[in-house]
Amino acid sequence: MKAFVVEKTEEKKFISSIKDIDIPKIEKDEVLIKASYSSLNFKDALSSIGNPGVTRVFPHVTGIDVSGEVIQSNSKNFKKEDKVVVTGYDLGMNTNGGHQEYVKVPASWVIKIPQGLDEKEIMIYGTAGLTAALSINELQQNSINSGKVLVTGATGGVGSIAVSILNKLGYEVTTITGKRDKIEFLKSLGAKEVILREEFDIDNKKPMLSEVYDAVVDTVGGQYLAHALKQLKHSGVATCCGLTSSHELNTNVFPFILRGVRLIGIDSVEIPLEKKQYIWNKIASEYKVSNINNLVTQISLEDIKATYEKMLNSKVSGRYLVKID
Template sequence: MNTAATFKAFRVEETEGNFTTSIKDMPFKSLETGILLIKVHYSSLNYKDALSATGNKGVTRQFPHTPGIDAVGTVVETKSDAFKTGDKVIVTSYDLGMNTDGGFAQYINVPATWAVKLPENLSMKDAMIFGTAGLTAGMSVLRLTQLVKPEDGTIVVSGATGGVGALSVSILSKLGYTVAAITGKESESAYLTKLGAKTIITRSEFEALDNKPLLKPQFAGGIDTVGGVILENIIKATQPMGVVTSCGNAASIKLNLTVFPFILRGVSLIGIDSQNYPMAYREQVWQKLANEWKPDTLADTCNEITLNELDANIALILKGQIKGRTVVTLEA
């Protein structure tokens, strides 16, 4: 157990409907049965964290609160037989950083059932370059590659400069797939090409496609991270027996579609739920991310910051001005 009386945490506080952030000294809590105390080495900044940090009650209901839906670190105290002191573990999603204090802190208390042992071939920093975004990308790739092979044709990835999108492009490219990347940031074409994209499609160009029930089939499959018109057009432009995964709704939660892509082309739409993904599948995806799926360009998707730099980066991510992954170091 750490001998210090307090630890540092990035706290969000509410006063009469106004939200402020600061770094606070927080006291340790007594552990209950089934709980781990983890010394956090790294976290990462996600869009959901930015929403929590700015008082979005759809993400976090009660304040004060510590955001951070991702964390990796070392177990320093345990009330569970599943882990022992010194184990290195990853914690992503579930309720972490939403209504349970999250990874923007030097220590977290979490149920042992939320933790995955860090794979041997994965560093702590690499685990957070992946984080929930990597887990989501990995889940999407797993479902897609079960049904679509590289020789079947091009896979399209939307929101390609974002965390999930960039990692999806990298993983698919490593697995031998031809990837087309959809982005609203034309200036990042070189970045996407370096990650492995063979074709760059501008978001405005793709959104402006004809509003027909079906479009010319272009893709064997797709990984969509944004929803809305982009997802509609991916589905309508997917070839017979193609597969599209859906994991995001930043553009819209609504779909304006006919059933034609599904009953005339046999297209499959698969939803991806990273928050409550079963543990057996989480462990499978993490092992793949640590080994045969680990992109050679993984470090190229990362920017490392400290707790003191969170406010500025939260503002950027809310404006859509961050590419790739932002890792938060908690190491002194």
């Protein structure tokens, strides 16, 4: 079968290419999926250059998510021809991922695609959509059911889907982007206001600022999250799921003890399968957006390497869907 393979040639040196490799053989409680679609995520791009925080086992097939059809099953929970999706856990990290024609995974990682989505649609959302939906679910669980929401890193996969879902649900969405040429794109997704990165005063040293936002969906971390926390209204909520700006958070306690602000971490990798199923069901129903196809660029296995280079240089927007078969 064909696969996008990353190989280590020497210390800190890696190459990647499309290769022919053997179709894996499944064991007890595993399934073999004929892949239909995968996607590209920033974590995949990091894996492709040998980032040790993501992947340490080489040769390696990237792709932290996949959708397709079960063709072999050694699990009582799945049968041949079941349409399924896998996101997170170790897929695409140190276990060969979705950028190959056949994918072997433990049955405990697999979810049947819910009614209302097909193999293509669910992978347009993919890990990014799951993360965005988890973030919005936390807002709702913490009584933020309306109001003004700030989305950072809004042209990325998580950010753009978050904007679309929040707009559908009736929130007033403000976005931050460093890409002036994407202002109209963000407005087409439902952003009411677009703030350019240089206009977001992250160097302001004041410990608190005027109350502006009911919630923040942060995808970048660092000073953007720190600055946003200062502008949350009383009882506001910030969700945090990314670190493309920085993994460090230099802040103070005032937003938390004077305004009762809550900061909630979002992990889509190791959450229980039951919660993933719950969130996918929401994406298939109340969170499903009509403009999802406007967010996606479809590519093939052969296009992955060049797209990774763009990703690592912040020259992409929206989602990249990889058609496998």
